[in-house]
Amino acid sequence: MTRPNETLETLLQQDYEHGFVTDIDTDTLPPGLNEDTIRAISAKKNEPEFMLAWRLKAYEYWRHLKEPHWAHLKYDPIDYQALSYYSAPKLKEGPKNLDEVDPKLIETYNKLGIPLKEQEWLAGVAVDAVFDSISVATTFKDKLNEMGIIFCSFSDAVQNHPDLVQQYLGSVVPHTDNFFASLNAAVFSDGSFVYIPPGVRCPMELSTYFRINARSTGQFERTLIIADKGSYVSYLEGCTAPQRDENQLHAAVVELVALDNAQIKYSTVQNWYPGDENGVGGIYNFVTKRAECRGHHSKISWTQVETGSAITWKYPSVVLKGDYSVGEFYSVALTNHHQQADTGTKMIHSGQHTKSTIIAKGISAGFAQNTYRGLVKVLAHADGAHNYTRCDSLLMGQHCGAHTFPYIESKNSRARIEHEASTSKISEDQLFYLAQRGIDTENAVSMIVNGFCKEVMKTLPMEFAVEARKLLGLSLEGSIG
Amino acid sequence: MLTIKNLEACIEDKAILKGIHLNIKPGEVHAIMGPNGSGKSTLANILAGREEYQITAGSMHYQNVDLAPLTPDERAHLGLFLSFQYPVEIPGVSNLYLLKSALNAKRKHMGLEEIDAIDFLTVVREKMKLLHMDDSYLYRDVNSGFSGGEKKRNEILQLLLLEPSLCILDETDSGLDIDALRIVAEGINLMRNEKRSILLITHYQRLLDYIKPDVVHILSDGKIVAEGDYQLATVLEAEGYEPFLQKKAGD
Numbered sequence: 001m002t003r004p005n006e007t008l009e010t011l012l013q014q015d016y017e018h019g020f021v022t023d024i025d026t027d028t029l030p031p032g033l034n035e036d037t038i039r040a041i042s043a044k045k046n047e048p049e050f051m052l053a054w055r056l057k058a059y060e061y062w063r064h065l066k067e068p069h070w071a072h073l074k075y076d077p078i079d080y081q082a083l084s085y086y087s088a089p090k091l092k093e094g095p096k097n098l099d100e101v102d103p104k105l106i107e108t109y110n111k112l113g114i115p116l117k118e119q120e121w122l123a124g125v126a127v128d129a130v131f132d133s134i135s136v137a138t139t140f141k142d143k144l145n146e147m148g149i150i151f152c153s154f155s156d157a158v159q160n161h162p163d164l165v166q167q168y169l170g171s172v173v174p175h176t177d178n179f180f181a182s183l184n185a186a187v188f189s190d191g192s193f194v195y196i197p198p199g200v201r202c203p204m205e206l207s208t209y210f211r212i213n214a215r216s217t218g219q220f221e222r223t224l225i226i227a228d229k230g231s232y233v234s235y236l237e238g239c240t241a242p243q244r245d246e247n248q249l250h251a252a253v254v255e256l257v258a259l260d261n262a263q264i265k266y267s268t269v270q271n272w273y274p275g276d277e278n279g280v281g282g283i284y285n286f287v288t289k290r291a292e293c294r295g296h297h298s299k300i301s302w303t304q305v306e307t308g309s310a311i312t313w314k315y316p317s318v319v320l321k322g323d324y325s326v327g328e329f330y331s332v333a334l335t336n337h338h339q340q341a342d343t344g345t346k347m348i349h350s351g352q353h354t355k356s357t358i359i360a361k362g363i364s365a366g367f368a369q370n371t372y373r374g375l376v377k378v379l380a381h382a383d384g385a386h387n388y389t390r391c392d393s394l395l396m397g398q399h400c401g402a403h404t405f406p407y408i409e410s411k412n413s414r415a416r417i418e419h420e421a422s423t424s425k426i427s428e429d430q431l432f433y434l435a436q437r438g439i440d441t442e443n444a445v446s447m448i449v450n451g452f453c454k455e456v457m458k459t460l461p462m463e464f465a466v467e468a469r470k471l472l473g474l475s476l477e478g479s480i481g
Numbered sequence: 482m483l484t485i486k487n488l489e490a491c492i493e494d495k496a497i498l499k500g501i502h503l504n505i506k507p508g509e510v511h512a513i514m515g516p517n518g519s520g521k522s523t524l525a526n527i528l529a530g531r532e533e534y535q536i537t538a539g540s541m542h543y544q545n546v547d548l549a550p551l552t553p554d555e556r557a558h559l560g561l562f563l564s565f566q567y568p569v570e571i572p573g574v575s576n577l578y579l580l581k582s583a584l585n586a587k588r589k590h591m592g593l594e595e596i597d598a599i600d601f602l603t604v605v606r607e608k609m610k611l612l613h614m615d616d617s618y619l620y621r622d623v624n625s626g627f628s629g630g631e632k633k634r635n636e637i638l639q640l641l642l643l644e645p646s647l648c649i650l651d652e653t654d655s656g657l658d659i660d661a662l663r664i665v666a667e668g669i670n671l672m673r674n675e676k677r678s679i680l681l682i683t684h685y686q687r688l689l690d691y692i693k694p695d696v697v698h699i700l701s702d703g704k705i706v707a708e709g710d711y712q713l714a715t716v717l718e719a720e721g722y723e724p725f726l727q728k729k730a731g732d
Contacts, residue, residue, distance in 0.1 A: 428532070433569040435553035436529050436562070437583035437639065438590065447582065451573025451622070 029086040035059065038186055041086050045155055045189070050166055058175035058185030065179045071313055071342040072371040072403055075284065078249055085187045085220070144202075150195040151206050154222055157193035164195055168226055172255040172292045172319070180251040180313075181288040184220045188253070191221035196231035196262075205461055207236040223254040227262035229295060234265040236464055250309075251286045260295030260322065265303070267460050269468050271475075272308035279338025279367075282310025289316035293325030293351070301328040302345070303459045305468040307475040310339060315373065317346035320354035320382075327356040330456040332468075334449075334475050335368030335400070344374035344405075349415070353384035361453045362393045364400035365476060371403040380411040387416070393423040394452050396445075396476070446473030482507045482678050483528075483647060488539035489703075490527055497523045499703035500539070505647075505696075508675040512689055512714065513682050515700035516722045521682045522566055524700070525651040529563040530556050543647065558590040562645030564636040566652040566682075571623040576635065579623045580605055584642055608641040612668050629656030637668045648672065649680045654688040666691030686718040699725050 029040060038059050042052040067078070144151050150161060157165050175185040196202055227233055237254075250272070258264050266289075275282025285308075291300040302316040312335075318327030329345035347356035356376065364370040370393065378385045393402035404421055426448055434444035449472050450457065457465050485503040489496065497520045505511050515521050527534050528541060530553035541548040543559055551559070571579065584604075585595045596604070609618065612634050624632050633653055640648055650669070654662055669692055673679065681694060689697075689711065697714045699707040699722070707713065707725050717725070 427569075429569045430571055432529075432531055432553060433565065433571075434579075436557055436565075437579070437643070438554050438557035438586040439582055440554050440586070441552075443582065443586070447574055447578070448571060451571055454573040 028084050031084045032081050033059075033083070033085055033187065037085055041187060041189060044086065045158070047158055048162055050162070051158055054170065054175060055186050058182050059187075061176050062179065062182035062186055065182060068179050071373070072369060072405075073311055073313060073340050073342050075311055075340075078284070080183075083249060086189055147200055147203070148197040149200060149202055150193065152193055154188070154191040154193050154224070157224075161193070161195070164226065165193070165224070168224055168255070168257055170255075172257060172290050173253050173288050178288060180286040181253050184222060184251050184253045184288070188220040188222040191252070192223045192225075194223075194225040194233060194235065196227045196233045198229040198231060200228075200231045202231070202233040205234045205236050205463075207238070219248070219250045219252070221252045223252070225254075225256045225264060225266070227256075227258045227264050227298075229259045230261045231259075232263045234461060235267070236461065237266070237268045238271075238464070238467070248282075249284050249286070252288070254287070254289040254316075256291035256300055258291070258293050258295060258298035258300050258322075258325075261297045262295060263299045264291065265301045265461075266291070266316075267464055268302075268304040268306075269460075269464055269471065270304065270306045270308050270312075271471055273310075274308050274337065274339050274475075275310040277337045277366075279310070282339070283308065284311045285309035285314060286311075287314040289314065290319065290346075291317065291327070292319045293322050293327060293354075295325070296322040296351070297324045298322050299326040299328075301330070301459065303330040303456065304332070304343075305453075305456070305460070305471065306331070306333040306341060306343060307471050309341075312339075312341040312343050314341075314343045315345055317348070318356065319348045319350065320356065320385075321350050322354075323351040324353045325351055326354070328459075329356075329358045329360070330459045331360045332363070332453045332456045332472070333361070333370055333372075334363040334472060335365070335370045336475055337366040337368060339366075339368045341369070342371040342373055344372045346375040346377070347387055349376075349378040349382040349385035349387070349412075352382060354382060355385075356387045358387070358389040358391075359455050360389075360391045361456055362391070362402055362404075363396070363449060363452070363472075363476065364393070364402050365396035367399045369401045369403070371405065373405045373407075375407040375409070376417055377408075378410040378412045378415040378417070382412050383414060385410075385412060385415040385417075388418045390420045392421070392452065394449065395423065395425045442473070445476055449473070449476055482509075482544060483680075484540075484542045486540050488524075488527070488541060489537045490523065490534050491537055492523075492534050496537075497534070497703055498527070501700075501703070501705060503698065503705070505678045505680060507678055508673075509696065510673065510679040510681065510692060510694045511696045511698065512694040513680065513698045513700050513705075514684065514714065514717060516684075516726075519700045520703040521700055522651055525563055525566075525649050525680075525682055528556075528649060529553055529561065554586070557645075558587065560646035562640055562643060562648050564633075564640055564648070564650045564653050566655070568624045568627075568632040568636055570625045570627075572625050574623050575619065576621055576623050577605075577619040580619075580639065580642060583639065587643055605638075605642060608638055611641065611671065612638055613664050614638060630658065630661045633657055634661065634665060637665050640672065641668060644672075646676060647678050647680070649682070651682045652684070653681075654683055654685065662688065663691060686714045689714045701726050 038055050042055055173181050175182055194206060225235060256264050256266060272283040272285060293300055300318050304316060306312055316329060320327050327347050333341045333343050335341045344360060345358055358374060360372050362370040362372055372391045376387045389406060391404050395402055402423055406419055408417055410417060430448055431444050450469055457468060460468055483505040485501055488498050488501040490498040501524060513521050536549060543561060546559060548556060581601050588595060614634060624635060633656055657665060681688060681692060693711055697709055697711060698705045
């Protein structure tokens with residue numbers, strides 16, 4: 001009666017579904033990083049002087065930094081001089097619509113199940129698709145334009161809305177923030193830019209699919225979202241990547257700003273190549289995501305479902321500056337095989353009567369290590385601050401690990417801070433019970449795990465939740481030892 | 482239908498079943514009674530395919546299929562259903578979702594289309610009415626925060642829904658008050674027909690007053706020490722297990 005385990009074993013060996021490489025000419029800078037590289041990137045992108053100055057400032061700062069190693073992660077040293085810092089698909093001329101986009105790109109998206117055209121017509125989702133480092137297709141621009149909403153590639157924003165970029169770039173994550181954020185500031189090639197004007201409720205989910213494609217190219221996106229007074233936007237970020245032998249560095253920066261009474265909902269489903277079952281290959285995901293509730297009564301929610309990457313180093317945070325502002329963090333981090341995740345959030349209460357909620361669900365299987373690291377900080381003048389945190393870990397098998405590091409720093413004695421944590425295992429009893437009802441192991445595991453993550457999954461927009469449910473099932477199959 | 486021959490089984494080198502013979506024909510109701518630790522629940526779990534037991538001798542065939550190489554879900558698809566002594570809690574998964582998934586797993590196995598949400602609700606509500614269960618059961622997490630009696634009722638609901646051909650009821654009567662016992666027993670009696678077999682595992686005669694068995698077996702220390710018709714249960718109730726255990730000791 002050992003068959004269920006054997007089934008699990010084979011399921012564990014399942015190949016990464018999105019593993020393929022698109023053969024497209026790329027315009028790639030030679031490996032290496034110095035001042036000239038940065039000047040070259042800036043020149044290629046035809047950037048205004050303030051951008052180059054900012055990049056150079058960041059580079060100068062980064063040169064003197066050491067790579068941080070406080071996280072619960074193990075990996076070989078990264079040779080930053082061996083990476084190429086710019087790779088763009090060769091385009092004869094900038095595409096004016098989808099018909100002008102390289103058919104091979106469209107094919108890639110189709111393989112991923114993201115037919116842009118269909119999405120444009122059917123799903124009502126505007127997709128700003130980042131292929132390697134440059135945006136090649138933007139949809140729904142016109143409709144959004146009518147409402148004054150700006151949703152475009154970062155490069156376009158630099159060209160067309162330099163004032164907004166100059167005003168907000170680095171205002172949440174400064175170029176001096178941390179090693180990876182500084183590197184990003186120096187070399188970032190593209191990303192997404194969103195501006196919602198005062199009082200406007202964005203009528204659709206804005207969505208960007210990232211895809212890392214060129215070999216040995218570090219990917220440095222930068223996203224900046226500004227919700228002006230009384231506006232609302234929901235933004236979706238989803239990622240897949242082709243199979244690789246060598247590790248790929250990914251150091252993105254995401255900055256969100258919510259002004260008075262504005263609301264931003266930022267959802268991520270992250271499914272980058274995690275490496276094979278022996279831990280070879282896979283994406284290194286060192287991301288800095290931070291949001292600022294700058295105005296009173298503003299609200300920012302992060303929801304993330306993290307199933308991919310060999311290494312995840314990521315702490316989407318909220319700085320609650322405005323009075324009565326609200327920050328939320330809902331997270332599912334799933335690690336299997338030799339994946340490592342050190343993720344969590346920071347909630348910084350600075351305004352009065354600010355409120356934050358943290359719900360973190362960690363699932364580890366195989367030989368994976370899963371760490372929740374969170375900081376709740378209440379400043380002295382932040383009267384009426386309230387935080388609720390819950391961290392639950394689910395272990396599958398004997399060789400994985402779950403770790404929780406909740407830091408609490410309160411300088412205000414009247415702050416209310418609640419923390420709950422639990423660790424559990426998927427039990428043989430549960431699996432046997434479901435099997436007895438005719439449900440196979442694969443579906444049983446998926447059912448139990450989705451039940452465990454329910455609170456987080458229900459905060460995802462509908463279409464994303466469906467994808468995320470499937471992902472959890474797929475990433476976990478066969479993880480009972 | 483179900484044929485068990487000389488079944489021996491152990492858990493971590495501790496022998497629990499020491500040569501069980503059992504033959505249940507279609508339409509028959511058998512009861513296995515016995516003191517604590519006699520191996521009753523072990524037998525139920527082994528039939529359903531629980532992994533931690535090792536079968537050291539003998540065989541189990543159901544509808545002429547050897548059960549030993551089959552996984553628990555494969556056995557379920559053959560029509561074997563176990564009502565658990567201790568039903569398991571599954572947080573975050575609604576009862577509705579479990580019931581629907583179980584029914585659809587069965588339908589898929591039979592080559593039928595999945596049942597849609599509306600039809601499913603109609604079917605499940607019909608069954609719930611029989612067991613005096615209200616809609617709230619559907620939206621609660623599987624067995625989470627259920628009382629002992631509610632859990633047992635939920636097991637019988639699954640039984641009614643899945644319509645198995647062999648029903649193994651492991652101490653379904655424990656945790657039920659008299660009224661609930663009657664309701665659950667009526668539900669089980671509705672399932673009785675000339676094709677469906679039932680194996681009742683119980684300590685007490687009480688359940689057998691409602692569901693009259695064709696054959697009663699007394700299990701002691703991993704062996705069946707006495708067999709008879711319904712009268713045997715009455716004798717047992719009057720005299721206790723002691724005389725049967727002594728009989729075995731005198732063998």
